[in-house]
Amino acid sequence: MKVLVTGADGFIGSHLTEMLLAKGYEVRALSYYNSFNNWGWLEQVSAHPGLEIISGDIRDPFFCRKLCEGVEQVFHLAALIAIPYSYVAPQSYLETNVQGTLNLCQAALDAGVSRFIQTSTSEVYGTAQYVPIDEKHPLQAQSPYSASKIGADAMAMSYFHAFKLPVTIARPFNTYGPRQSARAVIPTIIGQIAGGAKTIKVGDLTPTRDFNFVTDTCDGFIALAQCDAAVGETVNISSNFEISIANTLELIKELMQSEVEFVTDAQRIRPAGSEVFRLWGDNAKMHRLTGFKPRVDLRNGLQSTIDWFLQPEKLASYKPQQYNL
Numbered sequence: 303m304k305v306l307v308t309g310a311d312g313f314i315g316s317h318l319t320e321m322l323l324a325k326g327y328e329v330r331a332l333s334y335y336n337s338f339n340n341w342g343w344l345e346q347v348s349a350h351p352g353l354e355i356i357s358g359d360i361r362d363p364f365f366c367r368k369l370c371e372g373v374e375q376v377f378h379l380a381a382l383i384a385i386p387y388s389y390v391a392p393q394s395y396l397e398t399n400v401q402g403t404l405n406l407c408q409a410a411l412d413a414g415v416s417r418f419i420q421t422s423t424s425e426v427y428g429t430a431q432y433v434p435i436d437e438k439h440p441l442q443a444q445s446p447y448s449a450s451k452i453g454a455d456a457m458a459m460s461y462f463h464a465f466k467l468p469v470t471i472a473r474p475f476n477t478y479g480p481r482q483s484a485r486a487v488i489p490t491i492i493g494q495i496a497g498g499a500k501t502i503k504v505g506d507l508t509p510t511r512d513f514n515f516v517t518d519t520c521d522g523f524i525a526l527a528q529c530d531a532a533v534g535e536t537v538n539i540s541s542n543f544e545i546s547i548a549n550t551l552e553l554i555k556e557l558m559q560s561e562v563e564f565v566t567d568a569q570r571i572r573p574a575g576s577e578v579f580r581l582w583g584d585n586a587k588m589h590r591l592t593g594f595k596p597r598v599d600l601r602n603g604l605q606s607t608i609d610w611f612l613q614p615e616k617l618a619s620y621k622p623q624q625y626n627l
């Protein structure tokens with residue numbers, strides 16, 4: 303089967319591309335166009351006869367139409383994802399995440415695809431009103447990023463209701479692992495410890511998260527794409543395990559045998575109304591529909607991530623000392 307992965311140049315998309323190729327799919331992988339012809343993390347994915355890399359921009363509907371021609375399924379992951387950057391450039395989130403999703407839905411409809419996987423995020427729920435968070439939990443747009451993903455999900459689902467585009471909304475909770483950008487807490491801490499830091503600046507350590515190793519998130523995507531009962535549904539991809547950021551950092555320290563000290567930095571604290579204090583995802587619907595359950599627990603997933611970051615050539619592609627928006 304030939305599938306399209308948008309955001310294939312990114313963290314999750316590059317792993318998904320590799321997993322799909324390994325399972326025998328043909329993959330058309332979208333890399334965000336730039337004049338350097340840099341393919342992001344796809345640069346590290348080995349050449350494969352089933353892999354076709356195309357550069358472009360999902361904000362362009364003419365490009366999206368060509369991109370979707372001849373594919374059977376679409377895994378739509380391309381997005382702007384950093385919450386802090388969404389405070390300073392919200393218009394670009396609207397254009398990429400909402401308009402870009404609309405362009406792809408229309409192009410996928412015209413191409414007659416058999417499935418469109420829309421990538422959502424647990425950020426759309428905002429701070430938990432109850433736990434674990436199931437798919438019926440209210441949506442709270444606590445950041446422009448969250449608002450843009452709520453809009454993108456709604457646009458995709460409207461194409462299911464109005465035009466019968468076979469949409470599934472996959473809603474991953476926080477995902478971590480090799481290749482994640484240093485904007486996220488786990489890679490930035492591992493990268494700085496690996497770089498020999500004695501103190502590390504951090505934001506609020508009290509919020510809790512439901513962390514998922516990247517291969518589990520990708521397995522979840524593929525399980526949903528193979529499940530007919532998931533058409534028209536929104537489904538969490540989560541571990542059903544909650545941990546505070548503070549305890550996560552302590553676990554990283556322990557695994558890396560580090561004595562590093564964490565120091566609060568006001569620049570990294572989100573505006574009070576925007577901080578999502580609690581995320582813990584219910585994965586019962588995913589299990590009921592697909593039988594899928596995550597396989598990698600936090601300790602093992604962190605160890606694999608640390609092992610990857612400790613390779614000097616991998617660490618060299620990061621700027622861990624710098625605060626990345």
Ligand SMILES: NC(=O)c1ccc[n+]([C@@H]2O[C@H](COP(=O)([O-])OP(=O)(O)OC[C@H]3O[C@@H](n4cnc5c(N)ncnc54)[C@H](O)[C@@H]3O)[C@@H](O)[C@H]2O)c1
Pocket residue numbers: 308309310311312313314315332333334335342358359360361378379380381382383398402421422423424473474475476477478483
């Ligand atoms: N990382 C997480 O914890 C997490 C959790 C939940 C959901 N998600 C979602 O998963 C998806 C992938 O996230 P990620 O963590 O791999 O982020 P990422 O930033 O590594 O990947 C996103 C990719 O989209 C591409 N992109 C951005 N604008 C584009 C445009 N206009 N045209 C074409 N490509 C464009 C970027 O080049 C980037 O590589 C996103 O939709 C994100 O919202 C991520």
